Amino acid sequence: MAANMLRLYLTCIRNTLEAAMCLQNFPCQEVERHNKPEVELKTSPELLLNSVVICRNEAEKCLIETSINSLRISLKVKQADELENILTKKFLRFLSMRAEAFQVLRRKPVQGYDISFLITNYHCEEMQKQRLIDFIVQFMEDIDKEISELKLSVNTRGRLVATEFLKQFI
Amino acid sequence: MSRHRQKHNMACFQRESPALKEILLRLYRAEKPLEFDHHLYEFGSVEYHVQASASIPDNTYLSIATPLLYQDFILSSGLPRYTLEMVKGISPDVIEIIEPPKEGYKLTLRLKYSRIPRNKGGVKMIASISSVQGVILSSQLKDMLMNVNSLEVSQGMYRPVKLIYHPREPFFVIKQPEKITAVFPMRFKEDTDVIIATAFFQELMDIGSSKAFVKAPHCIWSPIPPAELRGEPIEDLSTNGGFVSFDITGRHVEGKRLDKTVWNLLNFYAFVKYHVKSTRGFIQRRMRTRLESLVEVLYNAGIKDEHHIKKKNRGPKGVRKLLNFSKSKLLKKRYNFINKIKRIRSRIKIHWFSRFRKRWLNFSRFSSVTRYEKLN
Numbered sequence: 001m002a003a004n005m006l007r008l009y010l011t012c013i014r015n016t017l018e019a020a021m022c023l024q025n026f027p028c029q030e031v032e033r034h035n036k037p038e039v040e041l042k043t044s045p046e047l048l049l050n051s052v053v054i055c056r057n058e059a060e061k062c063l064i065e066t067s068i069n070s071l072r073i074s075l076k077v078k079q080a081d082e083l084e085n086i087l088t089k090k091f092l093r094f095l096s097m098r099a100e101a102f103q104v105l106r107r108k109p110v111q112g113y114d115i116s117f118l119i120t121n122y123h124c125e126e127m128q129k130q131r132l133i134d135f136i137v138q139f140m141e142d143i144d145k146e147i148s149e150l151k152l153s154v155n156t157r158g159r160l161v162a163t164e165f166l167k168q169f170i
Numbered sequence: 171m172s173r174h175r176q177k178h179n180m181a182c183f184q185r186e187s188p189a190l191k192e193i194l195l196r197l198y199r200a201e202k203p204l205e206f207d208h209h210l211y212e213f214g215s216v217e218y219h220v221q222a223s224a225s226i227p228d229n230t231y232l233s234i235a236t237p238l239l240y241q242d243f244i245l246s247s248g249l250p251r252y253t254l255e256m257v258k259g260i261s262p263d264v265i266e267i268i269e270p271p272k273e274g275y276k277l278t279l280r281l282k283y284s285r286i287p288r289n290k291g292g293v294k295m296i297a298s299i300s301s302v303q304g305v306i307l308s309s310q311l312k313d314m315l316m317n318v319n320s321l322e323v324s325q326g327m328y329r330p331v332k333l334i335y336h337p338r339e340p341f342f343v344i345k346q347p348e349k350i351t352a353v354f355p356m357r358f359k360e361d362t363d364v365i366i367a368t369a370f371f372q373e374l375m376d377i378g379s380s381k382a383f384v385k386a387p388h389c390i391w392s393p394i395p396p397a398e399l400r401g402e403p404i405e406d407l408s409t410n411g412g413f414v415s416f417d418i419t420g421r422h423v424e425g426k427r428l429d430k431t432v433w434n435l436l437n438f439y440a441f442v443k444y445h446v447k448s449t450r451g452f453i454q455r456r457m458r459t460r461l462e463s464l465v466e467v468l469y470n471a472g473i474k475d476e477h478h479i480k481k482k483n484r485g486p487k488g489v490r491k492l493l494n495f496s497k498s499k500l501l502k503k504r505y506n507f508i509n510k511i512k513r514i515r516s517r518i519k520i521h522w523f524s525r526f527r528k529r530w531l532n533f534s535r536f537s538s539v540t541r542y543e544k545l546n
Binding site: 082085090094098102103131135138150154155157158159165166168 | 368373376385387389422427441
């Protein structure tokens, strides 16, 4: 059931990205010889498309904001308890600090979300569009999986250490 | 298991003081009697003073100043008799307790090096002597725990006794009928540490209540102070990690178990802090490993001519370089082109024109595509 819900959620995001990722080069209208991602500046409303929020539940959602030359994807990851909360924060902050390795990753997430991507028309020229979308979807799956595995590992470690500590009394 | 061994190698879990052990071993192994006067400070509050005289080689004096576990126990006459017996028991032939101790110190010992055997046993003896601070502190707790089954109602019964092993980390011992409860108020500097430690305490409670560990002390964790600590000063009860309680019964203090139980209780804080630190390191290592696999997916998104990519360039550094298309792609093309031309030219070698080869191969600089050039 949960797997089906996740599949539906990811499929919806994939379809939305396929429709939204039609980017083209568009020089800045405000400043001569400048070329800026319009989705970040939001100075010209005519260059922006309607943003889309796809919610799996109250805790998990995805915000897709599109403009003529750039696309911003913000993700809110599920955090069931305090341990998942800190693991998610740590892991996503770790990745954001190394944003240059990902190219499309934003160093700071959009407010209200855990991680953000910024895709420009240059990225679409250098990389294959389908594979970029695959990367985003795969990333979401991997993050969920990794957080769950980390939580399990931390609890397993705690269990082993507690066992060793109590064995000394026997 | 290797982590368990590592724990015992850590200085905070070792009974002997590593620095004191090194000094005593140096005196032990010296070929000639040494003139030695050395002050040693540990953990901010423990002081050792080692004195040896070249003229009287057999007498080495070791003085120790350490805050006691139980502050109310400080007597003007010095350490309690039980503690002195425990210290003497480390090595009765070698250690002699000097009364009164040197000024400013709780205890002064004379060590007779001539009675220490010149073999591995001697080194072990030195190691035992270096653990004198641990022996002093643990003797107080041993004295309290040994009377766990006593039915004698003393004046201090049910009143929590505050003990300080590590500075700023007091814990409480409460005598009750047929058991003694040790309560540890847990404090951590960061919220992450609190959450990791709380997960550990919950596992500790689960494991402790399982059938396999019926014989281990019953363990409880609660976010609020237990009822037994009501009336204690607020600064001792304000924590962010809750309170961990262990119920020590007669079974846990029988024979050799007493020493282990005491040592485990005294080092509980250090044990938890070590676990939290190791877990943070584990999380960091795991994230680094995961980063490579996540980046690889994006690396595959950027490949158009896959046969040009060499296998040996794969890996984190190679991936980062190849991902940086916008900057290095043009430079790479230019570099390959120049190398190709040089290789073609270098095959044609005319011997008597060799002196002019440099001039022929001196290419004019390619104009940079990114740099702006003024047109005349």
